[in-house]
Amino acid sequence: MFTRIARRAFSTSKVNPYKVTILGAGGGIGQPLSLLLKLNHKVTDLRLYDLKGAPGVAADLSHIPTNSKVSGFTPDNEGLSKALKDADVVLIPAGVPRKPGMTRDDLFSINASIVRDLAKAAGDAAPNANILVISNPVNSTVPIVAETLKKKGVYNPHKLFGVTTLDSIRAARFISEVEGTDPTTEHVNVVGGHSGITIVPLISQTKYKTMDKTTREALIHRIQFGGDEVVKAKDGAGSATLSMAQAGATFANAVLSGLGGERDVIASSYVDSPLYKSEGVEFFASPVTLGPDGISKVHPVGDISSEEEQLLEKAKETLKKNITKGFAFIDKE
Template identity: 70%
Template sequence: MSFIARRAFSSTAYNAHKVAVLGAAGGIGQPLSLLLKLNKDVTSLSLYDLRGTPGVAADLSHIPTNSVVKGFLPDNEGLKKALEGVEVVVIPAGVPRKPGMTRDDLFNTNASIVRDLAKAVAETAPKAFVAVIANPVNSTVPIVAEVFKSKGVYDPKRIFGVTTLDVIRSSRFISEIKDTDPTTETVTVVGGHSGHTIVPLISQSSHPDISGETLDALTHRIQFGGDEVVKAKDGAGSATLSMAEAGARFAGSLLKALKGEAITEPTYVDSPLYKSEGIEFFSSKVTLGPEGVKEVHGLGKLSPYEEKLIEVAKVDLKKNIQKGVDFVAANP
């Protein structure tokens, strides 16, 4: 190997990272793992689930990118092995929503799953960035935080709720109204990740002129876009492909941050914005860096319409967060 080739190879290795997907054989996990396999910043991809992961790993391993893929099952300390040396952990594990179910209906099942996975991450990869997709995110992120606190390894800068699906939906839905290129539409979405806790800041987008019934309909569609998919799939699941894209995009941002790039996008984190009101977690624009959260940004100038949405969101958020905290206290 020439000196130039050696330098190029070592530079690539230096900039690449090990990622684990917990729940990798599921409806979100498989397409998410595919998208991460295609990410040039990933050199090692660990896939964990209760079943199916060796097959998913074998399938993905045939794709000619530089990452090595391994699948792990619960036996032989598979979860621990999957997490060893990992820098980014993405958790899409959990049961999907079915027609008529709210994200809160998912709570009892998914809370236990997330708690147990969080214990493993806290013990094996406590310094990893943890991106939580498992719903209800408003409650599962506090669950992860409480587990990490119980293990003495909590770092508020390293735990994230993935709200990127609300962001990409906003871009798409606005582009349909305005007949624009959705890739050029940037919308900040704040609050949480369910129903009325989702607050799109349309007044800060490129189309602050959207108002009246159009704004009402757009806001409702962004807040309840998941219901659209659940209904259309007619009992066969919830948003998996769009959520996989959202999860891969956010995981990609974390990988860029690890390389030293300053990336800013909305995510649900331990936030100072409304702590004085007892709301420990909130989604807003966050600048990411090599240590995780570099800066939590304020909401900027809100329209009176958005101020009302925020007040409604805070009521539900406070309850959702407490639900997660109480679950870990009652079920350590």
Template identity: 60%
Template sequence: MLSRTARFSATRAFSSSAASAYKVAVLGAAGGIGQPLSLLLKENTDVTELSLYDLRGTPGVAADISHVNTKSVVKGYTPEQGGIDAALENADVVVIPAGVPRKPGMTRDDLFNTNASIVRDLAKAVGKNCPKALVAIIANPVNSTVPIVAEVFKNQGVYDPKRVFGVTTLDVVRASRFLAEVAGTNPADEKVTVVGGHSGHTIVPLLSQSNHPDLSADKYEALVHRIQFGGDEVVKAKDGAGSATLSMAFAGARFTSSLLKGLKGEKVTEPTFVESPLFKDEGIAFWSSPVTLGPNGVEKIHDNGKLSAKEEELIATAKADLVKNIKKGVDFVAQNP
């Protein structure tokens, strides 16, 4: 495996104008989110090495994606012969979409027992092989899997709260799209900050800070509900055959791009679920709010800004759920190290 310096030199050989050389590893790359996510990352010019890992099928996915005519080298790994160690060696960013998808009638908490074990084991491998990487966690339930990763890293003595992120970008993407549908505008013009967590009532869109703070009560209630439970809409539409994979891949690629921009020194701010001081005195160690990203990951955690009375109520509900969600993740690692 090339050193970081050697990889930088190799990148220069591809393009004399290259400004960055980053290895991105996707864990769960052969799944419903992993494949389209990997394809989107192949298009990202900041990625020079794309490392794909899954239990099976990854060499084929890598071979397929490698034909896309962008500069990054793509390699696929499976567990055989220490595949995960090779996949993670020298990784700058690790994205974890691994896990089982939701089925009709399932909440994100219903996924917990299976996905918790998967995320725990992958986190151990990350802590062993690339403890300085920025880690973006997509695997649900994010409100619990992010604390799982944090606890695993603490046990390994490598935890840096600035480098662990829960990807809540899909909530932001949905909020922008759904608000534009209601307002009859272009989604590209609608920026909506979403805070809290990444499931149901923990998702709090701050519509009072958007371009449309004065929606009628019925439109507001319907819009908030759709943003909070947009995942159910997809599960139902797929008739039990899957969950939100393509839109999640889009959101995951967008957030990974933001992490890479931060690594390069660009200042970019995205809502993300991180260890946060905002409500720590209430027993809520993690919270999603706008976070400015930089070369070391989290550069600045912003507060929620000015809230409407209704948003204050939504946040109170979100906090009550998050206390339980976070504890569930912490307790899982304590009981299943």
């Protein structure tokens, strides 16, 4: 009976055959992310790449009876190009994790080079792919990917995403703890960026807009700096990996749903955005509608409180610095 139930749970109707590549699949985020995407019926061809370990992860996952094949690649024998060849979606969790006392910006010097090199490879082998950047600091790494792809003449602003879903996941969980509700029924629109004060949860747009000031400020701070809780709890052994994997898989599923022609697929992401470009903020996180060609619409922030207006202004000032830092990294090459 158990086998029959398990197989029924994994069985699916016919879906479009999507090729998904994870760059950094052997890491703390990469392994659980690979598992979650192996369980996604929209993924029929899953390619895993890392400097080492990816073939082992692929072999392990290949035993799970879902309708997808899994392949593992290392740098040997042009493995990176093979992993990326004609991919529909590329996820980049590669890089080093945060350690106690580190901010996402502290990771820049190491992760910037990693992301740049992977973006170059993606531009060559999968120029039409939707690229989902998880590697921190996202506020800077997404501009790095954009500039790298521009140099190769293959940049499509509708297909580049910074994954900020973890902020939305945390916001839903944390507000449910405050209000004593089911977190699966909560939604908080989180805009701005993906680091500290650039994360702006719009509590005024929820049904809890009358929340008292002290509780609201504590909640906003926890959403903005929730990653610090995990870094501290892991006592130097890493940062948020399991929750980030869930966030990455959730957003990847939204992108795949859009590719498949599902209607009204809306998710928040850090993208090349027109919202504040006139103010020098080239990239900004807000809800976007996803479709067969990537982003079909960037949604505005909407009505917000005066307090949130102040948070947004501070976020934009920091974002400008983060974005400039990413551009400068590529310009100096």
